[in-house]
Amino acid sequence: MAGAALGGRAVAAPVASTGLPSGAHVSALVIGTGYGGSVAALRLAQAGVDVAMVEMGMAWDTPGADGRIFANTTAPDQRSFWLRTRTKQPLSNFLGFPIDKDIPRYTGILDAEDFAGITVYQGRGVGGGSLVNGGMAVTPKRENFGAILPSVNPDEMYDVYYPRANEGLGVGTVRPAWFDSADCYQYARVGRKQAQRSGFPFVFVPDVYDWDYMEKEATGAVPKSALAGEILYGNNYGKKSLQKTYLPRIAATGRVSVSPLHRVTSVAPAPGGGYTVSMEQLTTDGTVTTTKTVTADKVFFAAGSVGTSKLLVKLKATGALPNLNGEVGKNWGDNGNVMCGRANQIWDPTGSLQASIPCGGIDNWAAGGAFAEVAPLPTGIETWASFYLSITKNPNRAQFTWNPATQRVDLNWQTAWKQPSIDMAKSIFDRINAKEGTIYRTDLFGVYKIWGDHLTYHPLGGAVLGRATDNYGRLAGHPGLYVIDGALIPGNTSVNPFVTITALAERNIEKIVATDF
Numbered sequence: 001m002a003g004a005a006l007g008g009r010a011v012a013a014p015v016a017s018t019g020l021p022s023g024a025h026v027s028a029l030v031i032g033t034g035y036g037g038s039v040a041a042l043r044l045a046q047a048g049v050d051v052a053m054v055e056m057g058m059a060w061d062t063p064g065a066d067g068r069i070f071a072n073t074t075a076p077d078q079r080s081f082w083l084r085t086r087t088k089q090p091l092s093n094f095l096g097f098p099i100d101k102d103i104p105r106y107t108g109i110l111d112a113e114d115f116a117g118i119t120v121y122q123g124r125g126v127g128g129g130s131l132v133n134g135g136m137a138v139t140p141k142r143e144n145f146g147a148i149l150p151s152v153n154p155d156e157m158y159d160v161y162y163p164r165a166n167e168g169l170g171v172g173t174v175r176p177a178w179f180d181s182a183d184c185y186q187y188a189r190v191g192r193k194q195a196q197r198s199g200f201p202f203v204f205v206p207d208v209y210d211w212d213y214m215e216k217e218a219t220g221a222v223p224k225s226a227l228a229g230e231i232l233y234g235n236n237y238g239k240k241s242l243q244k245t246y247l248p249r250i251a252a253t254g255r256v257s258v259s260p261l262h263r264v265t266s267v268a269p270a271p272g273g274g275y276t277v278s279m280e281q282l283t284t285d286g287t288v289t290t291t292k293t294v295t296a297d298k299v300f301f302a303a304g305s306v307g308t309s310k311l312l313v314k315l316k317a318t319g320a321l322p323n324l325n326g327e328v329g330k331n332w333g334d335n336g337n338v339m340c341g342r343a344n345q346i347w348d349p350t351g352s353l354q355a356s357i358p359c360g361g362i363d364n365w366a367a368g369g370a371f372a373e374v375a376p377l378p379t380g381i382e383t384w385a386s387f388y389l390s391i392t393k394n395p396n397r398a399q400f401t402w403n404p405a406t407q408r409v410d411l412n413w414q415t416a417w418k419q420p421s422i423d424m425a426k427s428i429f430d431r432i433n434a435k436e437g438t439i440y441r442t443d444l445f446g447v448y449k450i451w452g453d454h455l456t457y458h459p460l461g462g463a464v465l466g467r468a469t470d471n472y473g474r475l476a477g478h479p480g481l482y483v484i485d486g487a488l489i490p491g492n493t494s495v496n497p498f499v500t501i502t503a504l505a506e507r508n509i510e511k512i513v514a515t516d517f
């Protein structure tokens with residue numbers, strides 16, 4: 001097994017703050033440290049392969065001036081946003097007033113990446129999206145799987161890889177008896193009652209939050225995280241992000257280096273075989289201090305749907321990877337995300353204390369094409385608002401293309417393409433409003449604006465399995481290059497995506513380790 005070596009010196013141990021040395025040669029280089037990248041690195045290292053992980057975001061292992069690693073959702077600061085001078089909060093308004101504020105430019109944890117017709121929220125740092133997400137860990141219903149990944153055998157996914165992913169991620173469910181009595185889930189119980197009164201099934205949604213820890217938060221026995229409103233900018237306690245699951249197992253192999261604040265800019269065939277990987281080292285204000293070049297026998301693209309798609313589209317268009325096929329950049333979707341709030345009757349308060357971790361949803365997928373999470377609005381005051389993130393069967397798909405004039409990658413998604421999502425979400429909320437005699441909130445996304453239709457949390461596709469790659473993520477035209485993240489999934493998973501991303505990565509890496517190394 002080839003080892004990572006620089007002039008004969010192994011560099012597989014955890015890398016110091018300077019990161020991977022320029023000129024290094026590594027067996028396997030993984031771009032990104034989210035779900036796909038973490039699965040790839042763990043399984044390769046367990047098979048005896050030395051791995052270098054390269055991550056553009058920070059390590060998120062050091063407390064800030066307030067003694068905490070992560071900022072609170074209600075008090076965003078420089079740690080909260082990726083290289084912005086003003087916050088861009090998904091809920092931009094409250095009671096109609098804008099709530100964004102100026103912050104110092106910093107390599108913060110949440111990227112609100114703007115394309116012409118949509119803002120795509122993504123996690124930045126070692127752990128990727130697991131650092132910022134709600135932890136909702138949902139395995140799609142088996143009857144929906146054929147539409148999600150048509151070329152993958154469902155038996156192997158549901159018998160082997162979904163169970164492996166759920167175990168590796170530490171997925172659990174709220175204890176129903178506690179849910180029924182906890183103050184912090186009053187908002188979810190209101191959501192359940194209203195769903196059921198309108199004839200919709202309410203389902204508990206599994207999550208990687210440590211549910212025992214949350215129960216202790218409620219008693220005051222431990223420091224609060226979910227009950228302190230932490231979520232979008234990281235959880236200081238309680239949530240089992242990849243920092244608590246796959247990443248410690250990766251470190252324990254002793255075969256994987258991680259280089260934070262390193263952004264990959266190019267991958268091209270190396271003269272002597274393998275690939276030349278170029279990267280920039282960043283300071284926390286985003287300045288590029290160093291550019292480095294390493295060689296790798298094999299390269300795994302795990303930069304997330306947007307990150308991987310942007311790299312591949314650029315590298316094909318600029319001639320660095322000329323043999324990639326025409327499917328690269330295509331079939332990108334937003335998982336049908338759309339948000340809305342409802343104003344409840346005065347006798348239906350949703351609670352001033354709201355756990356930031358959602359634990360239930362309204363399933364109208366089969367009849368109306370929508371699965372709506374009952375989400376918190378952890379403002380600390382009673383709002384009588386119910387808030388929802390819906391995942392819908394939106395059929396629209398967008399394409400990434402290289403723009404030579406701006407030297408950037410564009411995405412042709414249009415805001416109007418959210419209309420099917422709105423219509424599907426209305427299949428739930430129009431009925432609930434009619435039954436309850438209630439109305440939509442119009443003050444959360446602007447002034448008199450009902451729908452949060454400008455964003456997604458769930459980018460998927462751009463290098464789709466069986467199209468841009470073979471049926472295991474091997475990129476067409478360049479042996480030794482792989483895609484192993486959400487870019488493989490063609491735009492929709494019918495539920496929250498990270499369990500499917502993890503399970504698919506587990507499936508693909510098992511085959512790749514067995515046959516390509």
Ligand code: FAE
Binds near residue numbers: 055121132302
């Ligand atoms: P991802 O986790 O995004 O990791 C990619 C990594 O690559 C990131 O760390 C990037 O910084 C890094 N990167 C990108 N470009 C480069 C480059 N050029 N060089 C070096 N590094 C690079 O990818 N999903 C759920 O299932 N349940 C939820 O409750 C949920 N809630 C969410 C809430 C929010 C606010 C957000 C933003 C997302 C949420 N998601 C949720 C989505 C989920 O986090 C996302 O699907 C996965 O993280 C995607 O996994 P990947 O491995 O594809």
